[in-house]
Amino acid sequence: MVHITKRKEMSTQQALVIRLGAIVAALVVCGIITALLTGLNPVSVYLTMINGAFGSQRKIWILLQETAILLCVSLALTPAFRMKFWNLGGEGQVLIGGLTAAAVMLILGSRLPNPVVILLEIVAAVGAGAAWALLPAIFKAKWNTNETLFTLMMNYVATQLVAYYVILWEVPKGSGKIGIINQSTEIGWLPQIGSYKYLLNILIVALLTAGMYAYLKYSKHGYEISVVGESTNTARYVGINVSRVIIRTLLLSGAICGLAGLLLVAGTDHTITTTIAGGRGFTGVMVAWLAKFNPAVMVASSFLLEFMGRGAGEISTIYGLNHSFGDILTGIILFFIIGSEFFITYKFHFSKKEEGERNV
């Protein structure tokens, strides 16, 4: 007879071993699948992937930048998740943040001095992201409207809104895209540190990570979030205003998503498209969950997923395969890690039936 019970608590070390084991197993499976499809031997598969991610200075910068943006979105979602509020609307909140940043750059770029434009676009992007998350939060807090589905739908409303403005602002007319905003004046572009295009974004997200860690772990707000996440009844009993915590936390969540949109539009891309969020609103959910909502661990999990994506991209480029190969590998890794959680939470008891009865 196999009998399953919940573990009391597993040591961090043991849990880490299980998770690493799952990642290694997943990498082996990924290697075998890649080898079957490309005819490479598995070792050179991994070497190609590492080369794709770290092969040159430029590749390393891009990897770091991509990790930073993904981490930023994941950090944004984390406080909501700890409260068991499933904010699947990161995609839309990033888009709206980016859209307002682009709007400020386009409309005010020629009328106001650069520092004012930058200040305004920061306020606008962060505010718009927060507002986009506020709507589902209010309905959740007041009428318990299902937030998973509400935030999910808000993504597509945001996508269409961006599509609308892209056509409205397109340059040249009929091209279906905006192109680089303020290319000659560079007004509204976030400043570049030295010759490093991505350094500012990376530094901002590093600060944000530390801030979020402290906020969740040491602040009163962070504590309230955990209590609401554990049980809304307990929270009410100890006198926490649950509606207020939900709305406040979602404002924060949306604001950081808006910031991610700002970093993408004003920091690196200097344009806006409907795909600028690139599915990070969803990948971010998995990054946050893999790290058990711990901002420090999320650095590692977002790095792992971006590494896989970039590595798989290299393989597909070299072998003329489709770029979605990376999504398949990411999916496999996720399945393994998701599955491995079971062995951290539960344990098996193998025993013969009679023995079990005698012990009772």
Add this chain to the structure above:
Amino acid sequence: MFDLVAFIPRAVAQSIPLLYGSTGEIITEKSGNLNLGIPGVMYVGGICGVIGSFLYESSLADPSHINPFLGVAIPVLCCLLGSLLMGLLYCFLTVNLRANQNVTGLAMTTFGVGFGNFFGGSLIKLTGAAVPTISLGNTSKLFRATLPFASSMGAFGKMFLSFGFLAYLAIIIAFVAAYVLNNTRVGLQLRAVGEDPATADAAGINITRYKYVATCLGCMIAGLGGLYYVMDYANGVWSNDAFGDRGWLAIALVIFTIWRPNVAVPASILFGGLYILYLFIPTGKNLAVKELYKMLPYVVTIVVLVISSLRNKRENQPPESLGLPYFREER
């Protein structure tokens, strides 16, 4: 003038993938599993059908003399098999390993969409076939076959009889699902599992079996939606990302219909209509407004979601234990 005779068939054609997806997801959700992997499953269903029929057509000396039975059966079976495997994976992770359903579902969507686009984009290279694009015109003809007298029946024929067999199958499945859910013992037990698995367990219902069967069946139905899209709607031409966000729209439809497959039949046609309304609204040179019209299905869903939570009627709520894993020893 609004051209209703042209509008209805296009709205219906748009609605069928949504109807398959939402019927599948309703059955799944009734067992308490919130499967956000449906968009991925629909991609997998579509591409598996494409792979099956691509290999079959390539193996023939003259693809225009395709065996009608095999030409339909091979893609349908491949599609069902692919979707079934996705369903089994979801069940294994969420039921046996009690993983978080949202995360598992999203991972399945990432995987499924990637799987579809990867094989869609690389199938020709991988099989070494000597064709420029995946175009399964001969198979598509079989899927698009209509009743011989349909075209001679004017507007009526165009509005109601101009669809391939998968369209009618979708409507039949939706009504059968509604009947089974509401009028049979199996349906009652399934709903019990979704509402309160602990009570259902105490009543002797096998929770694991119900969750498995409902979720796998749901995935297979949803997968057919992907197959319909490629083989019928897109004339057998696979293009990456063409299926778009229809999977999420199908999930929206589940909420819109308040978990009723029979309501999903007209509602999906409404959604299909909203999806293509922009093509029929005269906007002159203002192309941008068309993008705002595409927002309609999602806005309507949000409104329904809000209204149903405001009214707070018990029969209009999601299954009570939706999204929660069930572990007997934690009761």
